[in-house]
Amino acid sequence: MVNTVQKATYPRGCTFAPSDWDALAPFWYPIAFSREVNEQPIAATLLDQRLVIWRTSTGVSVANDLCLHRGVPLSMGHLSDDQLVCKYHGFHYTADGRCALIPADPAASISAKLCLKTYPVKEAYGLIWTSLAGGEPPLPEFHEWNDPHYQQILPSAVDLDAASGRQMEGFLDVAHFAWVHAESFGDRNNPLVPRYEVEQTATGICAKYLSTVSNFPKGLQDLAPPDFQWLRVFEVFFPFTARLRVHFPNDGRLCILNAASPVSARKTRVFCPICRNFDQDMPLEPVYEFNYQIFAEDKEVVEAQYPEDLPLDLCAEFHIGADQTSIAYRRGLANLGLGRSYTS
Numbered sequence: 001m002v003n004t005v006q007k008a009t010y011p012r013g014c015t016f017a018p019s020d021w022d023a024l025a026p027f028w029y030p031i032a033f034s035r036e037v038n039e040q041p042i043a044a045t046l047l048d049q050r051l052v053i054w055r056t057s058t059g060v061s062v063a064n065d066l067c068l069h070r071g072v073p074l075s076m077g078h079l080s081d082d083q084l085v086c087k088y089h090g091f092h093y094t095a096d097g098r099c100a101l102i103p104a105d106p107a108a109s110i111s112a113k114l115c116l117k118t119y120p121v122k123e124a125y126g127l128i129w130t131s132l133a134g135g136e137p138p139l140p141e142f143h144e145w146n147d148p149h150y151q152q153i154l155p156s157a158v159d160l161d162a163a164s165g166r167q168m169e170g171f172l173d174v175a176h177f178a179w180v181h182a183e184s185f186g187d188r189n190n191p192l193v194p195r196y197e198v199e200q201t202a203t204g205i206c207a208k209y210l211s212t213v214s215n216f217p218k219g220l221q222d223l224a225p226p227d228f229q230w231l232r233v234f235e236v237f238f239p240f241t242a243r244l245r246v247h248f249p250n251d252g253r254l255c256i257l258n259a260a261s262p263v264s265a266r267k268t269r270v271f272c273p274i275c276r277n278f279d280q281d282m283p284l285e286p287v288y289e290f291n292y293q294i295f296a297e298d299k300e301v302v303e304a305q306y307p308e309d310l311p312l313d314l315c316a317e318f319h320i321g322a323d324q325t326s327i328a329y330r331r332g333l334a335n336l337g338l339g340r341s342y343t344s
Helices: 018-024 164-172 218-223 285-302 321-335
Strands: 029-033 042-046 049-056 059-064 078-080 083-085 099-101 121-124 127-130 151-153 158-160 197-200 204-211 230-237 241-248 252-264 267-271 274-276
Touching: 029 042, 029 049, 029 252, 042 252, 049 078, 049 083, 059 121, 059 127, 158 285, 164 230, 164 241, 164 252, 164 267, 164 285, 164 321, 197 321, 204 321, 230 321
Parallel strands: none
Antiparallel strands: 029 127, 042 049, 049 059, 078 083, 121 127, 151 274, 158 267, 197 204, 204 230, 230 241, 241 252, 252 267, 252 274
């Protein structure tokens, strides 16, 4: 179904340095919700590459959002008889990107070159994932999503005018709870970050952080037992996905997958599937509201940071003891081959 992916040419108006684009392109990123892709094609952008996503009887397809005849976005078209139809002249494309019909000349012999550039696709965690250069690394792991003991929760995506690296580092940061999230769950009277360790993993890094900072919303913090120790386990899947497991009282688990999809060098769409094994008979509206509140608090800060790109030169910004995760994260990005000064 998928064409052999050759070395990509860079997207028109690419905002990434070529070496950074090459380093980022092989990884998997979410580009849409599975629920979005039904009777009509939809558009998405990843690493500045404009994409069209459509669903046929054989599954989901992803290709460059460009009809090869006259350059019209195929996401403007429609589906007919399991084929993607261009809005301009009705060229029909199959699920693997081949042109199957030219309505103005139906008897014409169609060149094999009249074939869209397609990309590998995976559906997981309620999301559609793709890779622009082969998808060699594994998909980020989130096994709780398919665990019948956990409830699946899928908030809307969050769009940021910020680099994916900055967003990811903010998600991993534990020292900002008392300041950025003072209205949602943080406590200005409890800003201390206990010592913690960061370990290397096969796909990134892992940090385990134990503290008395409650994960309950402000109005529910009395539900936590006195002096309860909250364990938060962050696991990073390079470059821009992280899984957070929060250990609640009574063996409760809240699992969050923060998947930052780099639309461009300084625009990010964040997908955030959530699972929990408690309160499964409770309404979900408060969960969505709490999630959106936290992201709004982070958005205000992350969009204001400068330099806008994440400095990978560890001498470019000052670090404190609580920054062990972000230091390891920056080193990991640099080891991928991203620019030492800045990257998206």
